Each structure stands twice: as C-alpha cells, then as structure tokens.
Amino acid sequence: MPLLINREVVNDSWTLINEETLEQAGDIIVPLALYLENQDRLDNREGQLAVQVNGDDDLNPVLENLDRFPLIAVDFPAFRDGRGFSIARLLVRAGYKGEIRATGDIGRDRIAYLERCGFTAIQVPEELCKPELLEAFTEVSNYYQSAEDGVRPVYHQQ
Amino acid sequence: MYQYTEVDQKLVDERVEQFRDQTRRFLAGELPEDDFLALRLMNGLYVQRHAPMLRVAGPYGMYNSAQLRKLAHIARTYDKGYAHFTTRTNLQFNWPKLEEVPDILAELASVQMHAIQTSGNCIRNTTTDQFAGVIADEIEDPRPYCEIIRQWSSLHPEFAYLPRKFKIAISAGPTDRAATQVHDIGLHIVKNDAGEVGFEVLVGGGLGRTPVIGKQIRPFLAKEDLLSYLEAIIRVYNLNGRRDNKYKARIKILVQAMGIEKFRELVDAEWEQIRETDLKLPQAEIERVQAFFKPFDYDSTAAEDTTLATKLAEDEAFRVWYERNTVEHKVAGYRITYVSLKPYLQPAGDVTDEQLELIADLADKYSFGEIRATHNQNLVLADVKKADLYAVWQVLAEANLARPNIGTLTDMTVCPGGDFCALANAKTLGIADQINRKFEDMDYVHDLGDLKFNMSGCINACSHHHVGHIGVLGVDKKGEDWYQITLGGDDGSEAALGKVIGKAVAADKVADTLEKVIEVYVNNRIEGERFIDTFRRIGMAPFKEYVYAPAN
Numbered sequence: 142m143p144l145l146i147n148r149e150v151v152n153d154s155w156t157l158i159n160e161e162t163l164e165q166a167g168d169i170i171v172p173l174a175l176y177l178e179n180q181d182r183l184d185n186r187e188g189q190l191a192v193q194v195n196g197d198d199d200l201n202p203v204l205e206n207l208d209r210f211p212l213i214a215v216d217f218p219a220f221r222d223g224r225g226f227s228i229a230r231l232l233v234r235a236g237y238k239g240e241i242r243a244t245g246d247i248g249r250d251r252i253a254y255l256e257r258c259g260f261t262a263i264q265v266p267e268e269l270c271k272p273e274l275l276e277a278f279t280e281v282s283n284y285y286q287s288a289e290d291g292v293r294p295v296y297h298q299q
Numbered sequence: 300m301y302q303y304t305e306v307d308q309k310l311v312d313e314r315v316e317q318f319r320d321q322t323r324r325f326l327a328g329e330l331p332e333d334d335f336l337a338l339r340l341m342n343g344l345y346v347q348r349h350a351p352m353l354r355v356a357g358p359y360g361m362y363n364s365a366q367l368r369k370l371a372h373i374a375r376t377y378d379k380g381y382a383h384f385t386t387r388t389n390l391q392f393n394w395p396k397l398e399e400v401p402d403i404l405a406e407l408a409s410v411q412m413h414a415i416q417t418s419g420n421c422i423r424n425t426t427t428d429q430f431a432g433v434i435a436d437e438i439e440d441p442r443p444y445c446e447i448i449r450q451w452s453s454l455h456p457e458f459a460y461l462p463r464k465f466k467i468a469i470s471a472g473p474t475d476r477a478a479t480q481v482h483d484i485g486l487h488i489v490k491n492d493a494g495e496v497g498f499e500v501l502v503g504g505g506l507g508r509t510p511v512i513g514k515q516i517r518p519f520l521a522k523e524d525l526l527s528y529l530e531a532i533i534r535v536y537n538l539n540g541r542r543d544n545k546y547k548a549r550i551k552i553l554v555q556a557m558g559i560e561k562f563r564e565l566v567d568a569e570w571e572q573i574r575e576t577d578l579k580l581p582q583a584e585i586e587r588v589q590a591f592f593k594p595f596d597y598d599s600t601a602a603e604d605t606t607l608a609t610k611l612a613e614d615e616a617f618r619v620w621y622e623r624n625t626v627e628h629k630v631a632g633y634r635i636t637y638v639s640l641k642p643y644l645q646p647a648g649d650v651t652d653e654q655l656e657l658i659a660d661l662a663d664k665y666s667f668g669e670i671r672a673t674h675n676q677n678l679v680l681a682d683v684k685k686a687d688l689y690a691v692w693q694v695l696a697e698a699n700l701a702r703p704n705i706g707t708l709t710d711m712t713v714c715p716g717g718d719f720c721a722l723a724n725a726k727t728l729g730i731a732d733q734i735n736r737k738f739e740d741m742d743y744v745h746d747l748g749d750l751k752f753n754m755s756g757c758i759n760a761c762s763h764h765h766v767g768h769i770g771v772l773g774v775d776k777k778g779e780d781w782y783q784i785t786l787g788g789d790d791g792s793e794a795a796l797g798k799v800i801g802k803a804v805a806a807d808k809v810a811d812t813l814e815k816v817i818e819v820y821v822n823n824r825i826e827g828e829r830f831i832d833t834f835r836r837i838g839m840a841p842f843k844e845y846v847y848a849p850a851n
Contacts, residue, residue, distance in 0.1 A: 196538065221337055221420065223460025227537045230457060234572065248334050250321065257456035280317040283306060285450040286526075287577040288457065294577050295306055295450055296584035 143270040144242075145252070145263045148278055150270060155191060155212065157244070170214050170242075173198045184209075193244065196224030200231065207237045215260070217245035226258045233259035233289045249277050259289030300361045300669055301446050301591045303411045310454070311408045314415060318342050319401035326398060341421055341459060343389075343414030344400055346721075353392045353400055354417040355407060359427045359445035359469075360388035360672040364659035367670060369410040371655035377403050382655070384640060384648040386712060386763060387424050387466070388672035389417050393719060415453055420461045420548075422452035422533070426468045428476040429673040432592055433681045435629040437472040438488045439496050443588040444469055444525065447580065451526050458533055462540035463548035465533065466505075469498075473792065478674055480504050480513045480794035481766055483550045484532060491519045498525065502532060502562070503554030508758050510765040510796045511551040514559045516566065522585060524570075527578035531570035535562070594630075595667045595682055601632025604686040616703075617692055623703040623745065625688065632685055636666070638678035638695060639702045639710070643739070644732050647713040648676035657698050665691055675712050675751075677705060708738055708750045708817075712763060716756030716773065717780070723756035725773025725780035730754065730809050737810035747817060750830045751789070766790035768831040769816060770797045771809065780806045786816065786842060787834045798839055801847050815846045 144153040156162075157170045163179060168189040176183060176192050183190055191212035194203055203213060213232060215225040229241050242262040243255045249269050256263070256278065265274065285295045303311070321338050324330040330338075339345075343354035355370070362370075370390060374382045377399050383391045395403055407413055416423055425445045432440040448467060452458070458465075468477040471488040479485030485501035498520040504513025520528050536550045539557075554562050611618045626635040638658055640648050650658075658678060662670050665687045666680035673679060683691055695701035704710045711734065714720065716727030731754065738744055753767030764770030770785040781803040788797030804812045817830075819842045824833045834842070 196542070220334055221460050222542060223420075223458070224538055224542075226457040226460070227534050230534075249330075250334065250338055251459075254456035254459060280320070281310065281313045281454065283310060284456070285306075285310070285453055286455055296581055296587075297577060298306070 142264045143267060145265055145274075146240075146261065148256075148275055153264075155189075157193065157214070170212065172216075173203065177202060191240075191242075194228060195245075196222060196228065200228065204231070204235050207232075207235060207239075210239055212240040212242055212262075213237065214242040214244045217243065217247060217251075220246045220248055220251075222246075226254065229255070229259040230289055249274055252277050253281065257284070257288040257290045257292070300363060300442075301358070301588070307450075308408075308411070311411070311413045311415075314342075314413065314454070315401060315404045315408050318404060322397065322401050337419065337460070340419035341416055342404070342419075343417035344397075345418060350394045351397050351400065352719075353395045353403060353414060354385065355390045355392070355412060355414050356417050356424050357384075357388045357390055357672050358449050359425055359431075359442055360429055360674075361442065362670045362672065363410075364662045364668045364670070366410045366412055367655045367659035367662070369406060369412070371652040371659070373403055373406055374652040374655065381649055381651045383646070383715065384650065384672050384676050384678070386674050386676060386761065387417075388426055388429075388674060389424055390672070393715070418464070419459075420463050420465075421459050422455065422461075422465045422467070424466075425449060425452075426466075426477055426482075426674055428470055428472070429671045429679045430476060430626065430635055430681070431471065432594065433628050433630075433633075433635055434472065435627070436474065438490055439471055440589070440592050441469040441471040441486075441488055442592050443585060444486070444488075444498075444522075446588050446591070447525070447584070448529065451529070458537060461533070461537055462542050463545065463550075465536075465550070467529070475790075475792045475794070476674075478763070478766065478790035478794075481506050481510070481763070481790055482513060484529065485513045489519065495521070497521045500528065500532075503551040503559070504794075505549050505551040506760040506763050506765050507549065508546050508760075509549075509551065510760070511555065512794050512796065513551075514554065516559065516563050523580045523582070524574060526580055527573045527576065528566075528570055530573060530578055531566050534569055535565045539565070597630045597633065597682070598684060601630070601684045601686065604632060604684070607685040607688060610689045614689075616696075617689060619741070619745070620692055620696070620701055620703040621688065623707070624701065624705045625683075628682065630682075634683055634685055634688060636680045636683045636688065636691060637673075637705045638670075638680060638700050639704055640677050640700070641704055641710050642699045642702050643709075644735055645699075646715065646728050647711050647731065654698055654700060657694065658700070661691055661694055675710065677710070703741065704744065706749045706751070707744045708747055708752050708769075708813075709735055709744055710752070712751075712753040712767070714754070714756050714761040720756060722759055723773065724758070724775040725756050725782070726806075727754050727756040727762075727773055730771070730773075730782065730806065733807075733810045734813060737814060747821070748829055753788075763790060764788070765796045766794065767797060768829075768834070769813065774803055776803070782806065782809045784809075784812060784816070786839060787831065789831055800839065800843055812846060816842055819845050 170191040193214035195216040325335040345352045468479045468482040469486040470477045481504045487499040500517040501513035502516045624637040671679040717723040751768040754771040755762040755764040756773040766788040772783045783803040785797030
C-alpha cells in the first residue's frame with residue numbers, strides 16, 4: 142500500500158506481519174499483542190522492529206519503551222473509529238520522535254486530521270493514490286484550535 | 300451577536316467547497332456510501348424517509364434578521380417553503396435535494412451560517428439560555444463562552460469520530476433554561492467564595508434510551524481552564540467510550556460504568572498534562588468575544604411609557620398574550636417577547652418562509668435585528684420596548700405566531716415523528732393535534748398554568764419526553780402506534796426523569812388519558828401549585844389509580 146510522508150508518496154521498507162509471518166526478515170511491524178507474546182524472540186532478531194497499536198490495546202507498554210521503536214503504527218479498524226487520533230497525540234506528547242504511521246481504514250477525507258494529530262506517515266489505499274489526493278491536505282487552510290501540527294489556536298494567531 | 304472575522308468566514312467558505320467536492324465524489328461513485336455517510340452527517344445532512352434533511356446550525360440559538368431572510372429564501376428556493384426549529388436551537392430543511400445541498404451551504408456561508416457538526420458523532424452545537432444577556436438574575440452572559448467553545452470544537456481534528464454525538468449546554472443563573480443536567484457536559488456559570496466567576500461542570504447526563512441526570516465532576520473551574528478541561532473530558536471519552544454498541548456509546552454509559560470518581564481521576568490526570576498549554580484561554584480572548592455581546596444601546600426613556608398599561612386595560616387578548624408570552628427584561632421599559640411556534644394544529648417548531656421574513660422585519664424594527672431560538676422550539680425577540688409590544692403582538696397575531704401558550708400544555712415539544720423521520724417508531728403530529736383539540740379552551744389551559752409537555756416518536760427521545768412534566772413516548776406494538784406516558788420529569792434546576800404511569804395507551808386514547816391525568820392535578824392542587832409541584836407532593840399513585848380505574 143502506498144505511503145505518504147510529508148505529503149509525498151515514498152517507498153516503504155516496512156512489512157506488517159501476523160502470526161504466520163512472524164519469521165519474516167527485514168523491517169517488520171508487529172501488532173502489539175503479538176509482540177508482547179513473542180518479545181524475547183523479536184527483540185533479538187535482525188532488522189528493525191515496530192509495533193502496531195489500536196484503541197483496544199493498553200498503551201502503557203509502548204509509552205514506557207518508546208525508545209525501542211523507530212516506528213509506531215496506529216491502526217484504524219473502521220472508518221468511524223476515532224481513537225487513533227487521540228493515541229497519536231498521546232505519543233507525540235510523550236516525546237516520541239519516531240515515525241507515527243496511520244494504518245487501516247483511512248480514506249481521503251481523514252488525512253488532513255491525521256496530519257494535524259501528529260501522524261508523520263499515512264498508509265493510503267492504492268485506488269486513492271492520485272495526485273488530487275494531496276488536495277485533501279489544503280482544502281481547509283486554517284483551523285481554530287491547536288493540535289500537533291504547529292497551528293496555534295485562533296486567539297494566538299496574528 | 301458574534302460577527303465573523305476573516306478567519307471564520309474563510310473556514311466556512313472552504314468547508315462549503317470541501318463538502319461540494321465530497322458530494323461530487325459520492326455522486327460520481329468515487330466515495331463509498333458509508334464514508335460519505337459519516338462526512339455528510341458531520342455537515343448536518345441526514346437521509347430521511349422522503350428526502351435528505353439538512354440541519355443548519357443556530358449557534359447557541361442566536362440568529363439575525365439577515366440570516367432569517369436567507370433561511371426564508373432557502374426554504375422557498377430549495378425546499379417546500381417551510382423549515383423546522385429543533386430542540387438544539389438549529390433549523391432543519393426537510394426536502395432539499397442532495398445535489399443542491401452544496402449550493403444551500405454556500406448561501407448560508409454568505410450570511411455567516413453553516414451546518415458544521417449539526418449531526419454525526421462529534422461535538423454538536425452548544426446551547427444556552429434563550430434569555431442570555433437580558434435576564435436580571437444571570438451571573439454573566441454565557442454566550443461568549445458558547446462562541447469560544449464553538450470555535451474550539453469546530454473541525455476539531457481529534458474529536459470528529461467520537462464514539463457517539465456530544466452535546467454541551469451552559470446556563471448562567473439560578474434558573475436552568477438550557478437543560479444542562481441532561482447534557483453530555485453541562486456548564487453552570489457560578490461564583491466561588493472568593494467572588495471569582497467560573498464554571499461548575501457536570502458530566503454524563505443525557506436522554507435517549509438510557510436517561511441519566513448529569514453528575515458533578517468539578518465544583519469550580521476557572522475560565523482560563525475551560526478549553527483544557529473540556530478537551531481532557533472528551534479525550535478520556537474518545538479513548539474509553541464504548542464503540543461496540545451505539546446504544547451504549549454515549550459518555551453517560553462510560554461514566555456510569557466507571558463511576559464518577561474513577562472518571563474524574565482519569566480526567567484530572569489528563570488535564571494536568573494539558574492545562575498549561577495553548578489551550579489556556581487568555582483573558583484578552585474572553586474580552587474580545589464578550590465585546591460582541593455587549594448590552595445594546597437601550598433607550599433610557601423607555602421606562603416612561605404609559606401606553607402599555609392603557610392597551611393592557613383595553614384589550615383582553617393582548618393582555619393574555621402579554622402575561623403568558625412576555626418576560627421581564629433586566630432593563631426597565633423592555634420586555635423579552637416570545638414568538639410562539641406552537642400554533643393550533645400545526646407541527647411544533649415549523650415556520651414558513653413568509654413567517655421567517657415577518658419575524659426578521661419585526662426584529663429589525665423592534666428588537667435590534669436579533670432573534671433567538673429556544674430549546675422548546677419557540678423564538679424570542681429579546682429586547683422589545685414596552686411601548687412597541689402592542690404593535691409587535693398585532694403583527695405576530697396576524698401571522699399566527701401569537702398563540703398565548705408559552706410554558707403551557709399546548710406549548711408542546713414534539714419531534715417530527717413517523718411522518719418524516721426514518722428512526723421513529725410511531726407518529727407524533729396527529730397525536731399533538733388530538734391533544735390540541737381536546738385542550739382548545741385557552742382559559743382552561745391558562746388555568747392549568749406552567750406544564751411542560753414533551754412527546755417523542757421513538758426511544759431516541761429527540762423531544763426529551765423523559766423531562767416533560769408530562770411525557771409521551773411513541774412505541775410500536777405489532778405494527779400499531781401506542782403511547783407510553785411518563786409523569787414528573789423536569790429539565791430545569793431540579794432536573795428529574797419522568798416515571799412511567801402504567802401500560803401504554805392506544806393512539807386514539809392519548810388525549811383522553813391526559814385529560815384524566817390533568818383532572819387528578821386539578822382535584823389535588825393547592826393554591827399556586829404547578830402540575831409538577833402537585834405531582835412531587837402526592838406522588839404517582841393517585842394518578843395511576845384514576846387513569847387506569849375500570850370504566851364504571
């Protein structure tokens with residue numbers, strides 16, 4: 142699936158794995174529960190390791206070990222599940238400096254909000270990946286409230 | 300009232316074009332139905348039984364005359380010549396065409412209006428007291444805070460996909476006219492022992508399937524902390540609210556399940572993290588917004604009027620209207636004046652294009668060009684000189700907008716019900732007519748006095764039947780409409796949820812049953828007692844006994 146970073150399509154070196162593909166080589170993203178079950182093995186393998194979290198996960202094991210992960214993926218299991226927006230903000234606030242990647246049911250019309258909440262990478266479905274997709278970032282050019290994108294609240298905008 | 304800055308206007312204009320493109324992509328098949336559903340809902344667009352329904356925001360109930368004229372124009376051009384005021388002080392069009400909605404939104408933007416977040420699982424229009432700024436007993440005008448919340452919550456990137464809808468209401472004095480205790484968050488403007496003005500915060504109230512009275516989460520919140528505290532509450536809700544069952548997804552269920560103490564603990568922990576950030580509300584911003592709501596330049600000679608007393612003595616119909624539909628203003632010589640949207644045998648809250656224009660003209664001529672909507676689906680001209688009341692009344696009466704029934708049984712709050720709404724289990728409009736016919740005698744209705752009556756066509760409780768002194772809920776029994784009656788609800792300062800009196804009654808028996816309920820009140824009341832007071836004193840038993848007594 143194409144990956145947007147800084148509003149550009151980039152090559153993606155990461156593979157999301159599951160129980161069956163646990164032995165996969167290279168840079169892998171492991172769902173948090175699976176990671177916790179196989180932590181010893183995974184921590185000692187070659188290649189980079191990232192975790193994927195969603196709203197059902199207890200975030201604490203991740204927040205306590207932020208330095209360990211160069212990338213944290215936040216999954217949106219359904220279009221209407223907005224927990225990932227808050228999770229991204231919590232990661233930013235905890236000082237996480239790695240890639241925060243949105244995966245799952247993304248859709249064109251959420252990508253601007255994802256960026257605002259601190260996602261630095263957004264995985265978008267192939268069929269959406271057209272040049273006009275980027276317009277979604279600029280349709281609304283200013284906002285009232287601050288989030289994680291540097292926009293100041295309206296009362297601090299001059 | 301608030302006037303858009305360049306920032307506001309640009310945001311609304313851009314939102315119109317964004318929605319235009321979303322609609323285009325949907326109609327072209329590029330945007331899946333389910334995705335479009337969430338997006339259109341966030342812009343106030345439902346698909347209803349007959350046609351789409353567009354809900355336009357009336358921020359905390361405030362409208363100006365130019366806006367009313369624009370709404371009249373939209374009703375005439377894009378709809379069937381009428382519109383409907385809701386219990387969130389918004390305005391609905393019931394017959395727009397989907398492909399024309401972007402044009403309607405563009406028309407709205409030209410008069411500083413929008414439909415942003417009037418539906419969907421996001422932060423909705425904040426509501427407040429329809430007497431804000433003109434009633435003597437308020438601590439401070441709540442509208443600047445409503446506007447500040449409107450701005451903070453509009454297109455909030457984190458809170459656009461909450462577990463469920465989220466409603467905030469603010470009241471500012473001892474009398475709660477904004478039903479704050481049955482909101483997701485209720486804010487009461489209060490003064491603490493040190494004389495500082497801030498907010499008491501309630502959380503987890505709500506109606507719908509599981510009616511709950513809100514619980515106090517914080518006795519006093521400083522003004523500067525308003526946005527950070529709201530953000531903390533809603534973040535905790537967004538992360539922890541249930542998403543597996545939409546009927547258990549409101550914050551009230553979370554607060555109940557977790558307990559208010561635990562919920563408060565989570566909110567406080569979150570709040571500590573964000574209190575000292577950009578969310579801290581500068582005093583200068585409060586003052587900037589307050590400047591839009593400064594008291595009008597009232598006529599200092601208005602109190603010298605003697606014509607009103609003469610007219611009241613001469614004209615009985617005018618006097619009855621004056622007593623029932625006008626309220627004391629904080630400035631001598633002025634009255635707060637209701638426009639009743641509860642005429643005889645017409646749907647509650649409906650207005651025609653011509654009525655909208657007429658009300659706009661009255662507002663321009665007599666009330667500083669502003670109009671307010673109430674959560675009981677009436678309108679208010681807040682600043683009418685006593686000397687002008689007779690003229691205002693004559694115009695309103697001519698337009699069928701002066702039924703002297705505010706606060707009485709026939710000032711019913713009624714949802715559109717099964718005739719229009721796809722969610723409804725039962726029809727409501729015919730039942731409202733039935734009740735109107737039964738209680739046509741205005742002298743009798745006035746004698747009954749303050750009596751809050753609410754009727755919803757389904758368990759979603761859009762018309763707040765749980766908090767009516769008398770509430771009616773339409774239910775479906777094997778394909779037939781039946782009606783369950785509750786007594787003892789209240790959405791004011793002593794908020795309470797009504798209790799079911801007994802088994803549901805058939806559609807043709809609703810008014811007869813109400814009549815019996817009211818007979819019990821009339822036979823038991825003591826001097827000056829309202830229905831709700833009598834009910835509280837004597838309890839349900841006498842009502843139940845009489846209503847369900849076997850016929851002879």
